Amino acid sequence: EAGVTQSPTHLIKTRGQQATLRCSPISGHTSVYWYQQALGLGLQFLLWYDEGEERNRGNFPPRFSGRQFPNYSSELNVNALELEDSALYLCASSWPWDRADYGYTFGSGTRLTVV
């Protein structure tokens, strides 16, 4: 069974540009979560999608947005990039409304560097 896959692995952007990060959940998982791990910080919750809808949003500005497609894959968009957006962005997936004993399954992340 394929795990959660994220692309690209690394992304370098210039301040002010837009970044698009992609995530494919485990087959059968309909919930997708996005987290930001900035240097020296923990996992900051960004967004939760389920069945194509945004279920919850963390304390991030509106330039962080995303969507979930009919096949449950998801995209995270970051507009007007700032230097402090440089971080590891992690995607996780889970079963819908049914908490698994092991919580979420995470992908390996996309390392975004803003220069």
Add this chain to the structure above:
Amino acid sequence: DQQVKQNSPSLSVQEGRISILNCDYTNSMFDYFLWYKKYPAEGPTFLISISSIKDKNEDGRFTVFLNKSAKHLSLHIVPSQPGDSAVYFCAASAGNQFYFGTGTSLTVIP
């Protein structure tokens, strides 16, 4: 508002000794707790869990303790091995969404 806190950013332990990682939470509705382990450039992986109906769960060298009255959980690793060197995150949930702590970087010294 950080509902799950890990107050020790780092911990160093000699190989063979016990590692104790701590986690505090504020939401009394949390009823399920997890520990994740994360290596650099990888996503976190599930390590061990505990339900609020228990106060201890053991899996090999890893034991998680839950003190509901103190809203505190801890992870014990005995004996610690160099391969245990990683960042450990605790997480708590009251439904489908998990809230993560800030992580503790464990270094096991050979």
